[in-house]
Amino acid sequence: MDDNGPRSLKRAARLAARLCPPLLAAALLCGCWDRTEIEDRAIVLGVSIDKARPEEEGEEDPVTHYVKGLGPPASDLIRVGVQIALPGRIPLGPGESGGGSGGNDPQKTVWVLDVVGHSVNDALMNLQQELSAKLFFGHLRVIVISEEMARFGLENVNDYFHRNPEVRRMAWMMVAKGEALALMKASPKLERVPSLYLMTTLDEGIRMGKFPQDYIGIFWSRKSKLGQEGFLPYVELRKNQTLQTQGLALFQGSRMVGATMPLDIAVYMALKGNNPGGYSAFVKVRGTEVMTHVTHRESKTSFEIRNGKPYFKFKAAFELNLEEKINNELNIQDPSVIRDIEESQKKGAVKLIESFLEKTQALGSDVLGLGEYVRAKAPGYWNRNVGTKERWQRMYKEIEYEVHIDMKIRRIGMKAE
Amino acid sequence: MTIFGQGVNYYAFSIPIWFLGGMLVLLVDARRCKMAGQRKDERFARFAGWLNIALGVIFLVREWAV
Amino acid sequence: MTKATRDISALQAAAVLVSTIIGVGVLPLPLFAVRAADTGGPLVTLLACICALVGLMFVALLGMRFPDESIIQYSERLIGKWPARAVGLCVIVFFALLTSLTAREFGEVVVTSVLKQTPVEVTVIVMLMLAAISARNTMTTFAYIHFFYVPLLLVPGLLIVALSLKNAEPLNLQPIWGNRPGGMFDGIVTIAALFQGSFVLTIVIPAMRKPAKALVVSLYSILIAGGLYVVIVIAVVSVFGAEETRELLWPTLELAKATSLPANVLERLDGAFLAVWVTAVFTTLLSSYYLTSQSLTQLLRLQEPRIFTFFLVPFVFVIAMVPANIVKMYEAVVNVGRIGLMLTIAYPGLLLLIAVLRKKGGSALGR
Numbered sequence: 001m002d003d004n005g006p007r008s009l010k011r012a013a014r015l016a017a018r019l020c021p022p023l024l025a026a027a028l029l030c031g032c033w034d035r036t037e038i039e040d041r042a043i044v045l046g047v048s049i050d051k052a053r054p055e056e057e058g059e060e061d062p063v064t065h066y067v068k069g070l071g072p073p074a075s076d077l078i079r080v081g082v083q084i085a086l087p088g089r090i091p092l093g094p095g096e097s098g099g100g101s102g103g104n105d106p107q108k109t110v111w112v113l114d115v116v117g118h119s120v121n122d123a124l125m126n127l128q129q130e131l132s133a134k135l136f137f138g139h140l141r142v143i144v145i146s147e148e149m150a151r152f153g154l155e156n157v158n159d160y161f162h163r164n165p166e167v168r169r170m171a172w173m174m175v176a177k178g179e180a181l182a183l184m185k186a187s188p189k190l191e192r193v194p195s196l197y198l199m200t201t202l203d204e205g206i207r208m209g210k211f212p213q214d215y216i217g218i219f220w221s222r223k224s225k226l227g228q229e230g231f232l233p234y235v236e237l238r239k240n241q242t243l244q245t246q247g248l249a250l251f252q253g254s255r256m257v258g259a260t261m262p263l264d265i266a267v268y269m270a271l272k273g274n275n276p277g278g279y280s281a282f283v284k285v286r287g288t289e290v291m292t293h294v295t296h297r298e299s300k301t302s303f304e305i306r307n308g309k310p311y312f313k314f315k316a317a318f319e320l321n322l323e324e325k326i327n328n329e330l331n332i333q334d335p336s337v338i339r340d341i342e343e344s345q346k347k348g349a350v351k352l353i354e355s356f357l358e359k360t361q362a363l364g365s366d367v368l369g370l371g372e373y374v375r376a377k378a379p380g381y382w383n384r385n386v387g388t389k390e391r392w393q394r395m396y397k398e399i400e401y402e403v404h405i406d407m408k409i410r411r412i413g414m415k416a417e
Numbered sequence: 418m419t420i421f422g423q424g425v426n427y428y429a430f431s432i433p434i435w436f437l438g439g440m441l442v443l444l445v446d447a448r449r450c451k452m453a454g455q456r457k458d459e460r461f462a463r464f465a466g467w468l469n470i471a472l473g474v475i476f477l478v479r480e481w482a483v
Numbered sequence: 484m485t486k487a488t489r490d491i492s493a494l495q496a497a498a499v500l501v502s503t504i505i506g507v508g509v510l511p512l513p514l515f516a517v518r519a520a521d522t523g524g525p526l527v528t529l530l531a532c533i534c535a536l537v538g539l540m541f542v543a544l545l546g547m548r549f550p551d552e553s554i555i556q557y558s559e560r561l562i563g564k565w566p567a568r569a570v571g572l573c574v575i576v577f578f579a580l581l582t583s584l585t586a587r588e589f590g591e592v593v594v595t596s597v598l599k600q601t602p603v604e605v606t607v608i609v610m611l612m613l614a615a616i617s618a619r620n621t622m623t624t625f626a627y628i629h630f631f632y633v634p635l636l637l638v639p640g641l642l643i644v645a646l647s648l649k650n651a652e653p654l655n656l657q658p659i660w661g662n663r664p665g666g667m668f669d670g671i672v673t674i675a676a677l678f679q680g681s682f683v684l685t686i687v688i689p690a691m692r693k694p695a696k697a698l699v700v701s702l703y704s705i706l707i708a709g710g711l712y713v714v715i716v717i718a719v720v721s722v723f724g725a726e727e728t729r730e731l732l733w734p735t736l737e738l739a740k741a742t743s744l745p746a747n748v749l750e751r752l753d754g755a756f757l758a759v760w761v762t763a764v765f766t767t768l769l770s771s772y773y774l775t776s777q778s779l780t781q782l783l784r785l786q787e788p789r790i791f792t793f794f795l796v797p798f799v800f801v802i803a804m805v806p807a808n809i810v811k812m813y814e815a816v817v818n819v820g821r822i823g824l825m826l827t828i829a830y831p832g833l834l835l836l837i838a839v840l841r842k843k844g845g846s847a848l849g850r
Binding site for chain 2: 800
């Protein structure tokens with residue numbers, strides 16, 4: 001512009017001055033479409049999904065469909081519970097008493113609502129119809145599914161939360177024994193926000209070696225894989241309002257097919273080589289028992305094609321600490337005793353691993369992802385003989401394996417004997 | 418043509434853009450070309466500016482008619 | 484564009500190419516790769532990089548033979564005035580289409596994931612106006628804009644990849660050629676099409692201080708931009724697995740969503756990633772817009788490319804709004820991209836062949 005001399009500059013300035021008012025008006029009058037005040041948001045911290053009885057349909061408001069027969073059948077009815085953070089009641093720092101009268105009572109920091117609907121979105125729309133604030137899922141931490149619902153199938157649930165861009169992949173999804181809504185209503189004393197307590201239980205579980213990483217995103221990835229099935233934490237609300245991890249809820253595709261025992265979590269983590277180790281077990285030795293605690297695990301899974309079937313070899317190594325003796329009969333200072341403990345625990349571990357694998361095989365739920373090894377390392381064999389998830393689910397029931405365990409007791413605590 | 422058919426569509430927003438674009442071309446670029454003595458450019462700029470405005474009118478009429 | 488200014492260094496030229504290539508395509512890239520050959524996605528991307536490099540090298544070699552002209556100009560001397568003008572018009576229309584599809588893709592991502600209430604038209608218009616205003620600058624400023632933004636694109640991109648790799652599983656990447664590599668060729672073509680913005684090199688060369696460096700520039704820029712693409716695909720596929728990637732519309736965004744900074748400073752990086760990505764889209768849009776307006780000026784033998792900046796905005800906007808939904812839009816992106824390869828790879832290749840056979844143009848090393 002400057003090469004045209006001062007005259008053009010003046011013109012340009014005049015033009016700019018003329019254009020200014022309409023542009024300013026345009027900018028100021030439009031406002032911002034996506035402006036939302038934090039008070040206008042209903043921040044959902046937790047969601048529970050239960051199966052509802054068909055006769056509860058009357059309770060449902062025809063918000064998304066008012067013509068009979070336009071929605072799914074009444075047999076698909078679900079009850080969705082949400083835990084909404086009450087603005088201003090959530091304590092921000094540890095020392096704060098949680099602005100207002102809420103204080104430490106979890107019931108007063110959150111608001112638990114439940115509605116009935118034919119699908120997740122239908123239920124949430126029914127809920128939205130009676131709520132002034134817009135439901136916001138950006139801070140959703142926990143999704144609790146009742147066992148009945150999980151066994152019915154989670155395709156709709158997965159689809160909704162996968163599709164919703166607000167939901168984070170680091171949220172937890174868990175299967176509850178019994179009613180899922182009860183977990184939303186639970187009021188544990190440790191955390192002031194109940195959903196956060198559920199989340200912390202599992203997050204700390206990872207840190208203590210009680211549970212493998214299994215966020216909702218990881219569950220989805222595993223579920224999608226051709227040679228692997230997903231699993232979710234299987235939990236139960238105990239009488240003192242705590243959450244107990246009962247085992248793994250085993251899935252086949254999007255449908256829960258079974259659950260394991262708590263110690264099977266340790267087996268899963270051992271076979272995956274997840275660290276740190278977090279489980280203790282009784283070991284029978286020389287007619288008495290001791291308890292050992294796993295501190296570190298390493299594992300290796302390999303396979304070969306034997307007689308046209310994949311044949312797996314599991315190698316796992318454990319480091320243990322001795323934690324307690326039942327009575328004084330054993331002399332720990334004797335190296336042969338330690339060797340016996342290791343030997344005995346090795347047998348026990350093999351037995352546990354075999355029963356875990358047997359169980360998952362019977363259910364056709366390859367939670368360990370053995371099929372992924374075959375798909376990745378023997379693509380030719382996979383393409384010829386397997387190819388699809390369904391065929392691997394069938395083949396998984398027939399695979400054979402062997403287990404090699406190495407146990408090493410490293411420490412015995414502060415007591416010499 | 419289906420793209421200019423009935424129903425919800427995105428073209429309403431283009432109307433101010435047609436006019437704004439045309440006016441900017443006429444007021445800024447055509448003048449500058451004139452001052453720089455680029456006859457050919459100036460003629461083209463005038464044509465382009467009026468073309469934009471004409472298309473804006475067409476879209477405006479379409480918005481009314483449909 | 485004035486002929487007198489030849490002040491773009493090789494480094495700046497490379498920056499222009501890198502920031503042009505990295506654009507909207509980053510988001511659906513892993514999806515395209517995985518659709519082609521599931522776990523072979525990274526390999527497909529690598530092959531696509533090579534394919535794009537070949538095309539860019541044609542452009543660079545042509546530019547070295549005709550260091551003062553762009554493809555619109557020297558093609559007339561190679562294949563005759565009217566055929567060259569016809570193809571030149573196709574190139575211009577193609578880049579106008581590319582601009583509008585880029586803007587629309589941007590708008591769709593924003594309206595889906597961030598600004599859900601804001602009409603998509605507004606997002607598209609704002610982005611187009613931004614590109615149009617920036618395209619009024621001279622070549623030197625244009626190069627500076629790109630040079631300024633390159634580190635802003637590369638560093639956060641690589642950071643997200645590096646942070647996400649802690650959740651990676653090597654099994655997800657095997658076998659490296661994929662279990663069903665049937666769609667490999669289609670995938671290579673689709674992904675190579677994401678590199679087409681690099682065609683802007685043809686108007687950068689006449690402003691380069693040393694046009695002889697064009698070949699090196701194209702090599703390094705593909706190495707950097709293509710390297711980032713491959714790394715992103717590796718990260719996405721190794722974290723999610725091929726089958727899960729297939730279920731995600733924008734796997735790269737999902738990766739940012741699943742990645743957190745250490746010690747949970749930021750629990751999800753999608754916000755940060757989108758901010759970076761807006762810049763990436765802007766630079767890509769700017770380049771294709773600039774290329775369109777400059778080429779139109781040359782085709783019509785005018786001197787003032789700025790006429791076209793505002794003139795084109797409504798056209799590009801209306802084209803951008805043609806696809807009725809996001810599925811049709813991606814269909815258009817893939818198809819337009821593939822057809823574009825004829826113009827951005829095959830056509831320069833043909834021109835180069837003719838130039839060599841007819842011994843037209845000076846030697847590159849003369850300068």
